[in-house]
Amino acid sequence: MLNDSQPDLAPITRHLRAMFGSRLLIAAVSHLPVFDYLSDTSLSVNELRERLNLQERPAMVLFPALCAMDLLRYDASDRLTITELGRYLVRQQTPNVAGYVGLEKDDLGALEMVIRLQNDGPLDAPQGITFVKEGEGPSPMDDPALARELTLGLSGRARRLSPIVASKITKRDGHLLDVAGGTGFYTYEWLLQNPISTATLFDRPAVLSVASELLDELSQSGRPGAETLRERVTFLPGDMLTDELPQTDILLAASLFHDWPTPTCQLLANRFAAALRPGGELWVHDAFLNDTLDGPLPVTDYSAQLFWGTKGRCYSRAEYRSWFVQAGLEPTSDNIPTQMDYGLIWARKPNG
Numbered sequence: 001m002l003n004d005s006q007p008d009l010a011p012i013t014r015h016l017r018a019m020f021g022s023r024l025l026i027a028a029v030s031h032l033p034v035f036d037y038l039s040d041t042s043l044s045v046n047e048l049r050e051r052l053n054l055q056e057r058p059a060m061v062l063f064p065a066l067c068a069m070d071l072l073r074y075d076a077s078d079r080l081t082i083t084e085l086g087r088y089l090v091r092q093q094t095p096n097v098a099g100y101v102g103l104e105k106d107d108l109g110a111l112e113m114v115i116r117l118q119n120d121g122p123l124d125a126p127q128g129i130t131f132v133k134e135g136e137g138p139s140p141m142d143d144p145a146l147a148r149e150l151t152l153g154l155s156g157r158a159r160r161l162s163p164i165v166a167s168k169i170t171k172r173d174g175h176l177l178d179v180a181g182g183t184g185f186y187t188y189e190w191l192l193q194n195p196i197s198t199a200t201l202f203d204r205p206a207v208l209s210v211a212s213e214l215l216d217e218l219s220q221s222g223r224p225g226a227e228t229l230r231e232r233v234t235f236l237p238g239d240m241l242t243d244e245l246p247q248t249d250i251l252l253a254a255s256l257f258h259d260w261p262t263p264t265c266q267l268l269a270n271r272f273a274a275a276l277r278p279g280g281e282l283w284v285h286d287a288f289l290n291d292t293l294d295g296p297l298p299v300t301d302y303s304a305q306l307f308w309g310t311k312g313r314c315y316s317r318a319e320y321r322s323w324f325v326q327a328g329l330e331p332t333s334d335n336i337p338t339q340m341d342y343g344l345i346w347a348r349k350p351n352g
């Protein structure tokens with residue numbers, strides 16, 4: 001069993017994700033070019049978006065990242081302006097390091113980041129988008145080999161974080177619905193801590209077959225209660241965007257919203273609210289931007305990674321809570337850290 005007294009693995013994922021932040025920096029300095037537009041004026045988010053010809057998602061990945069790098073900031077009128085540090089990226093200033101950053105301008109990752117920023121995603125994705133199943137188009141989550149690779153790729157993080165998450169979300173005799181539950185570890189650990197409760201693991205069929213194998217392994221581990229898991233879990237294949245979801249007391253959305261654009265997040269929040277029984281709870285485990293959309297740096301780097309690979313980005317708690325309110329839920333003010341730059345927030349469905 002793991003718990004939060006063990007080392008936080010965040011340094012590893014921070015080093016990994018810094019690559020995507022670096023690509024944003026090079027794109028902003030050498031290709032877009034953000035610092036030229038802001039060199040002698042401040043601009044609102046929408047004004048800067050228009051000048052750069054960026055859609056909402058790439059702008060909400062790039063601008064928070066440049067703020068987190070202390071290169072841009074919001075002034076008292078909520079307009080973006082260059083910081084003292086950022087002035088060293090303005091070409092008219094002497095000295096500046098825009099040319100030095102520009103030595104990397106032909107880096108293939110940076111060039112592809114520019115394309116993705118300008119296009120709000122890759123120009124072409126013949127196999128579909130990572131971790132996403134939407135409509136009739138191809139999805140790697142429906143290809144047995146790719147679904148296995150991607151699901152097992154998440155399994156180490158899930159093994160590590162799931163006991164911590166299970167210890168922090170509500171203990172309850174009732175039902176947990178783990179939507180887009182992937183490996184199933186969040187479900188299994190919660191059931192181990194709630195010995196008479198039941199759960200549904202909802203995901204694509206190819207993902208659930210990997211989750212079932214992982215459950216076989218856990219069931220035979222000798223851990224107390226592990227032998228009861230199989231009879232308490234229902235594997236439910238489906239499409240969370242269109243299929244009916246079973247009624248539940250607790251709904252867990254772990255690393256889920258961040259794969260989707262804002263309108264889909266609102267749709268999902270509405271669907272999840274409808275699946276909750278009165279008094280039920282929607283729990284989100286994710287990495288959150290500051291409500292001021294200016295950091296923290298590990299999360300803006302993660303947002304850049306998600307922008308690169310999925311249809312989503314990281315969102316602030318305020319953005320989540322606005323979806324919850326629109327879905328008829330009552331957000332709590334709890335901000336519960338876990339590890340690896342993740343945390344939990346939750347909302348309640350009113351009674352009756």
Ligand SMILES: C[S@@+](CC[C@H](N)C(=O)[O-])C[C@H]1O[C@@H](n2cnc3c(N)ncnc32)[C@H](O)[C@@H]1O
Pocket residue numbers: 131132133134141154158179180181182183202203204207238239240241253254255256259
């Ligand atoms: C980033 S993974 C998160 C998995 C797990 N919750 C975790 O935290 O490890 C996203 C999951 O969403 C699932 N998914 C994507 N689109 C889906 C859809 N339309 N219906 C159901 N599941 C979907 C994927 O198969 C994948 O397992």
